[in-house]
Amino acid sequence: MIRINLLPVKTSKRRSAGQKQVLLGGLAVIGGLIGVVLFHGWASGEVAVQQRTLTDLNDTIAKLKTEVGDYDDIKRQRDDLKRQKDAIEKLQAARSGPVFLMRELSDILTKGKGPTFNKDRYEELLRKDPNAGLNQGWDPKRAWLLTYQEKEGIVTLHAGAKSDEDVAEFLKRMKLSAFFSDVYWQQTQPQQKDNVAFVTFDVACKVNY
Numbered sequence: 001m002i003r004i005n006l007l008p009v010k011t012s013k014r015r016s017a018g019q020k021q022v023l024l025g026g027l028a029v030i031g032g033l034i035g036v037v038l039f040h041g042w043a044s045g046e047v048a049v050q051q052r053t054l055t056d057l058n059d060t061i062a063k064l065k066t067e068v069g070d071y072d073d074i075k076r077q078r079d080d081l082k083r084q085k086d087a088i089e090k091l092q093a094a095r096s097g098p099v100f101l102m103r104e105l106s107d108i109l110t111k112g113k114g115p116t117f118n119k120d121r122y123e124e125l126l127r128k129d130p131n132a133g134l135n136q137g138w139d140p141k142r143a144w145l146l147t148y149q150e151k152e153g154i155v156t157l158h159a160g161a162k163s164d165e166d167v168a169e170f171l172k173r174m175k176l177s178a179f180f181s182d183v184y185w186q187q188t189q190p191q192q193k194d195n196v197a198f199v200t201f202d203v204a205c206k207v208n209y
Contacts, residue, residue: 098150101179101207108173109140115177122176135169142166146200150207157203164188167201180205
């Protein structure tokens with residue numbers, strides 16, 4: 001019987017297989033290192049891009065602050081202006097009530113003063129009717145208030161005057177006033193007291209406030 005010794009061949013195969021495994025392991029390690037290097041390079045590039053973007057944004061913000069001022073200061077100024085506006089509106093609302101209307105009536109009946117009115121509207125009224133103008137020589141002491149009542153925006157006045165002409169002048173001033181509208185004369189009654197003749201009359205109108 002012929003015997004063949006195969007041990008050297010098996011040993012050679014095992015050695016070859018081991019070298020292949022080592023080679024494959026080395027290639028895997030090298031591939032992993034290359035992947036890490038490539039990922040690190042990509043990540044570094046992204047970080048650099050983000051940093052440039054952030055720098056550009058900071059520059060833009062700084063430029064905007066230079067152009068329009070600091071936002072916090074602007075907001076604070078706006079809030080201050082709003083508080084001032086609210087305070088002014090409250091004051092105006094407070095002076096638009098009956099006290100202010102009584103002051104308007106006082107001006108109507110004060111020499112050298114008169115009603116609060118729109119000058120353009122008044123001039124247009126004079127162009128249409130020259131007799132609609134105020135009598136600058138009228139003495140307001142020739143008319144006076146006796147009672148004043150206001151309910152749901154309607155004012156009722158009971159007043160006195162020396163003559164019908166004085167009543168007409170008082171009504172004219174009431175109609176011109178920006179604080180009264182729909183002024184209606186209701187009645188005139190002749191009166192006499194201590195041998196002094198005068199008239200009393202009633203007026204109804206709407207108040208504007």
